[in-house]
Amino acid sequence: MNQRSDVLTLEAVGKSFGTTTVLRDISLSVASNEFLTILGPSGSGKTTILRLIAGFEAPTTGRIMLDGADISQMPINRRPFNTVFQDYALFPHLSVRRNVGYGLMVRGVPKAEIGPRVEAVLAIVGLQDYALRLPRELSGGQRQRVALARAIICEPRVILLDEPLAALDVALRAQMCKFLKDIQRRLDIAFVFITHDQQEAIAMSDRIVVMRDGRIEQIGGPEELYGFPASRFVAGFFGENNLIDGVVRAIDGARCEVETPIGPLWGVTCGPAAAVGAEVHLSIRPEALVPGATEGHRFLVRDAQFAGPTTLIEAQGVEAPEVTLRLRLPSGGTRALPSVGDVVAIGWSEADARVIAAEGSNG
Amino acid sequence: MDDRRDLWRMGWAAFCLGLPFLFVLAPIGTFILYSFWHNESGALVREFTLENYRAFFADPVFRSIYLQTVALCLGATIVNLVAGYGIALFASRRPPRLRFALILMFMLPLFTSYIIKVYAVRGILGHRGVLNELLIASGLISEPITAFIFSQSAIFLTFIVLYLPFAILPIYLSIERIPENLGTASADLGGSQMDEIRHIILPLSLPGVVVAALFNFVMTFGDFVTPTMVGGTEGFTFGRIVFSQFGVALNWPLGAALAVILLATSVLAVGVAGLAMRWSTAR
Numbered sequence: 082m083n084q085r086s087d088v089l090t091l092e093a094v095g096k097s098f099g100t101t102t103v104l105r106d107i108s109l110s111v112a113s114n115e116f117l118t119i120l121g122p123s124g125s126g127k128t129t130i131l132r133l134i135a136g137f138e139a140p141t142t143g144r145i146m147l148d149g150a151d152i153s154q155m156p157i158n159r160r161p162f163n164t165v166f167q168d169y170a171l172f173p174h175l176s177v178r179r180n181v182g183y184g185l186m187v188r189g190v191p192k193a194e195i196g197p198r199v200e201a202v203l204a205i206v207g208l209q210d211y212a213l214r215l216p217r218e219l220s221g222g223q224r225q226r227v228a229l230a231r232a233i234i235c236e237p238r239v240i241l242l243d244e245p246l247a248a249l250d251v252a253l254r255a256q257m258c259k260f261l262k263d264i265q266r267r268l269d270i271a272f273v274f275i276t277h278d279q280q281e282a283i284a285m286s287d288r289i290v291v292m293r294d295g296r297i298e299q300i301g302g303p304e305e306l307y308g309f310p311a312s313r314f315v316a317g318f319f320g321e322n323n324l325i326d327g328v329v330r331a332i333d334g335a336r337c338e339v340e341t342p343i344g345p346l347w348g349v350t351c352g353p354a355a356a357v358g359a360e361v362h363l364s365i366r367p368e369a370l371v372p373g374a375t376e377g378h379r380f381l382v383r384d385a386q387f388a389g390p391t392t393l394i395e396a397q398g399v400e401a402p403e404v405t406l407r408l409r410l411p412s413g414g415t416r417a418l419p420s421v422g423d424v425v426a427i428g429w430s431e432a433d434a435r436v437i438a439a440e441g442s443n444g
Numbered sequence: 445m446d447d448r449r450d451l452w453r454m455g456w457a458a459f460c461l462g463l464p465f466l467f468v469l470a471p472i473g474t475f476i477l478y479s480f481w482h483n484e485s486g487a488l489v490r491e492f493t494l495e496n497y498r499a500f501f502a503d504p505v506f507r508s509i510y511l512q513t514v515a516l517c518l519g520a521t522i523v524n525l526v527a528g529y530g531i532a533l534f535a536s537r538r539p540p541r542l543r544f545a546l547i548l549m550f551m552l553p554l555f556t557s558y559i560i561k562v563y564a565v566r567g568i569l570g571h572r573g574v575l576n577e578l579l580i581a582s583g584l585i586s587e588p589i590t591a592f593i594f595s596q597s598a599i600f601l602t603f604i605v606l607y608l609p610f611a612i613l614p615i616y617l618s619i620e621r622i623p624e625n626l627g628t629a630s631a632d633l634g635g636s637q638m639d640e641i642r643h644i645i646l647p648l649s650l651p652g653v654v655v656a657a658l659f660n661f662v663m664t665f666g667d668f669v670t671p672t673m674v675g676g677t678e679g680f681t682f683g684r685i686v687f688s689q690f691g692v693a694l695n696w697p698l699g700a701a702l703a704v705i706l707l708a709t710s711v712l713a714v715g716v717a718g719l720a721m722r723w724s725t726a727r
Contacts, residue, residue, distance in 0.1 A: 137628060157631040170629040174647050176727035183643070184633035213727045235633060 086236050087132065088113040089270055093378035094143035096129055103129050104180050104295045105114040110396070116262065118274045121292030127275045127281070130292075131241050134273065136160050160189075165242045169224045171216040175226050178203070178212040179248060184235040202234045205264065207354070222253050227273070229264065239271040246281060258284045279319050291315050309351045313437055316364045323370070323406050325363040326439070329355045337436050339363050343378045348434035360439040365429055367393070367409035372419050374428025381407060382423045390417055399424060410432035472707070478700035488696070492527045495558025496701030505684065506702075513665065513682040514709070516596060520603035521611075521660040527604075528611030528656055533645070550612050558606070565602045569593045569674065602674050603664045610659040618652025619645060620621050650724040655719045662710045682706060 089111040094102040104126045110280060111117050117125040117142070119355060133139045136157040145153045152160060163184070171180050179186075181202055182195045190198075203209045216224055225245055232240050246254045252283070262285045265272045276282055276433040282289050283303045291298040291306065291314075297310045310316035313324065327341035334372040338347050339361055350365050355361050369376075372394075380396035383405075392412045396419075410418055419425045482493050500506045500603060535546040553561060568574045569592040576588040622645060628639040668683035677713065685708060689699030 135632060137632075157628070158634045158636060162632075164629070164632045166625055166629060168625070170623070170625040172626060172629070172644060174725045175590070176725075179726055183630070187630070187633065187635040187639040187643070215725065215727070231633065 083174060085112045087111065087150065088244070089273075090146040090149075091130070091134075092144045092146060094130075094133060094140045094145060096126075096133060096138065097141045102295060104133075104140075106404075107297060109290055109300060111273060112237070112287075113271055114269045116265050116272045116274065116285055116287045117290065118276060118286040118288070119290045119292060119299075120276055120279060120282045122277055124294075125292040126295040126439030127277075127292045128243060129295075131243050131273065131275050132163070134239070135162055135164050135241055153236065161238040162241055163235050163237040165228045165232050165240065165245045167243045167245065169216075169228040169245075171224055171231075173216055176213050176215055177208060177219070180216065180227055181230045181234055183231065188206065190236075194362055198234060201428060202230045205233065205267075207231045221249055222257065225249065225257060229261075233264075233268065236324060239273055240265075242272060242274045244275050244277070246276070246278070254281070254385055255284075261285060262439065283319070307436060308351075310437060311351055313326045313362055313364075313440055316362070316435075316437055321367055321407055323365045323367060325365075325404055325435075327363055327437070329357050329359045329361055332357060336431075337361075339436060343398055346434060347431045347438040349432060351435045351437055354436055357434060362437045362439055364437050365406075365433055369406045369429050369433035370408040371428050372408060372410070372425045373416065374395075374426050377426035379424055380427050382419045382421050383396060385418065385421055389414060394419060396425065416419050475700040475703055476696050479704045481697045483695050483697055485489075486694070496684050496698045497705075499698060500702060500705060509680055509685060510705070512596070516600060516681065517603070517661050517664040520600055520607065520664050521657055524608050524611040524660050525615075525653060525657055528608060528615050529653065530611050532616035532619055532652075533641070535616060547616055551609050553606075554609050558669070561606055562602060562670055565605055566593065566674055569598055569601065581642055593674060595678045596675070597675040598676075599671050599681065600677045602670050603667070606670065607660050607663055610663065611656040614652040614655040614659065615649060616652070618649040618655075622648045641667070647724045647726070650721060654720055658714060658717050661713050665709060665713075666706060 089365070091107050091109050094104060094107040095102065107126075107130060109117075119130055121127045123415065129138065133140050136152075136155060140153055142152075144151050149163070157183055158219045172183065175183070178196075179269065182199045185195045185198060199212070200209065203212060206229055208226050208230065210224060211219065211223060211227075216227065219227065229240075241320075245261075246257055249257060258281055261274075265285075274281075274285065286303055287304055288300060288302055289320045290300045293314055298307060299315045301309075306315060307319050310322070316322045316324065323348040325339075325341050325343070325346070327339035327346070329337050330345060331338040332342045332350075335350050335356055336347055337350055338345050341363060346363055368391075379399040382394060382396050384394075384395040386393045390412055394408040394410060396406050396408065398406075408427070412418070460594075477689075479496055480492050480494070481490050482495050483487060483489070500510075509715050531546075531550060531617060535543050539583050559712070566573070568577070571588050571590060571593065573592070575592060576585075578587065579585045626644050626648075627640050635643070666683055668681065668687040671679050671681040682702070683706070686699055688700045689695050689702060693699075
């Protein structure tokens with residue numbers, strides 16, 4: 082994304098149903114060829130954002146802009162966006178080719194033109210042999226592809242996907258992830274993908290918007306969110322982070338020193354700057370921890386779980402038993418793995434320690 | 445234990461199959477049998493004959509009344525389908541509470557007696573009925589119009605009033621069953637409200653339309669009370685002829701043959717309706 086041109090922009094969008102506010106102050110933009118994922122637990126407002134973009138609901142406050150023009154009040158059928166629904170919403174009485182051709186038919190495209198275009202799109206999603214089937218005669222994954230083809234054929238500026246993988250089994254989901262990303266690259270249009278699954282988000286997205294309680298918690302690339310979570314919530318969402326509670330003692334530029342149960346530690350500040358005396362968490366990735374370091378803190382190995390290529394080790398502080406660390410070590414490494422009952426010194430590079438504001442402080 | 449269960453199951457099956465046999469198939473079988481016998485100077489002769497059927501097909505009066513009744517009932521059915529569809533569609537697009545109130549309002553006539561409804565229509569259409577009084581009061585006519593009552597059109601109007609709920613209910617129920625997000629998907633793909641109704645709602649609610657059409661046609665075609673009460677001498681229908689053979693002429697075999705023809709017409713209607721269901725899917 083060297084030359085970023087935004088197709089869609091949400092400006093301070095809010096949505097309330099009666100007295101319940103489901104979205105507050107949502108501002109984000111979608112680049113014209115970007116795979117943007119909106120990630121959050123259920124009830125975080127992510128589906129509402131999609132419904133506002135698609136036009137199924139009108140925003141209570143703020144504006145939705147397309148190429149710089151306000152489309153907040155534009156009717157659904159005029160918006161150049163198409164949706165892949167969570168349950169696909171295929172028309173049960175129409176064959177695959179009629180489902181896919183629907184968008185063209187209602188736009189008055191001549192029949193002679195619809196046929197070849199349907200064929201072409203079915204070829205893209207790999208369903209050319211299923212044109213005459215009814216939706217009930219297809220598997221879940223095939224229905225998913227029909228739903229996608231039905232959206233693609235309309236040549237929308239943005240395709241909106243509402244948890245389309247939720248109904249599929251695990252193996253198929255991974256395959257569809259790759260497929261969706263591939264299609265998005267080939268079509269070179271924007272995808273806005275809604276999910277509660279951080280693995281899907283990491284696998285496909287150019288950027289991820291993390292939602293929480295109707296607000297945006299953080300926006301960034303997958304590496305950025307993984308490496309530099311701005312809050313405990315984001316850190317917790319992306320896998321099994323080690324969080325050590327502490328209080329800021331000193332600040333030195335982007336680094337700060339945190340007083341923790343295992344002594345003073347230095348880390349890199351993420352998110353809003355912390356003040357001296359503020360309560361923070363020190364967050365360290367399990368794979369960044371190194372056992373057997375010459376300079377380190379003493380931990381007792383409590384548990385070791387073999388998980389194929391890596392082994393997950395749980396260790397408890399000897400001097401500070403309230404601190405538990407989880408380490409992810411390569412199973413076939415050159416050094417022998419510590420066993421349960423061993424006392425090892427655990428160290429890490431200072432750059433791998435992130436300082437995150439504790440909940441409730443620093444907003 | 446298992447034996448007992450099997451016994452129960454067999455008893456239940458015998459009940460489920462036996463009851464319709466006793467109360468539906470047995471009477472039908474009896475009158476089909478009657479239709480092949482004949483009357484001789486008031487006495488029943490139990491000999492096989494096709495005389496009764498010949499009487500129907502040879503008599504131009506029977507034939508013309510038959511065709512007239514088919515046309516009348518088809519007409520009433522079509523009017524009720526169109527009106528019923530409109531009302532059902534309108535109701536299904538209202539907020540839930542209003543929807544329920546609307547449907548309840550249209551179903552209310554089903555809670556009142558058939559006879560009361562027919563008399564109510566007579567009160568409206570009659571010589572000194574509400575309709576005539578209104579037209580006179582508005583100055584459009586000076587003399588009451590007698591054609592409102594005791595005519596084919598009076599039967600037609602009464603059929604519409606009486607059987608409209610039987611059109612609305614099945615259509616409404618089938619529209620109600622269509623998932624809401626199909627309409628959303630239609631709009632999302634660029635379809636207008638008309639596109640949604642034409643391409644999504646209409647084909648998916650076709651089963652309800654077929655049931656409504658069957659209810660209306662079969663019930664109006666067999667109805668002899670309404671034509672008797674509002675039809676007068678002008679409004680002669682096939683149902684009345686069947687009734688008159690049993691009740692007035694006391695020619696049961698001929699009446700039975702005519703009833704078989706009535707039944708065959710209804711069965712044919714069911715067959716045609718079944719074929720119509722094929723239009724609901726498109727490949």
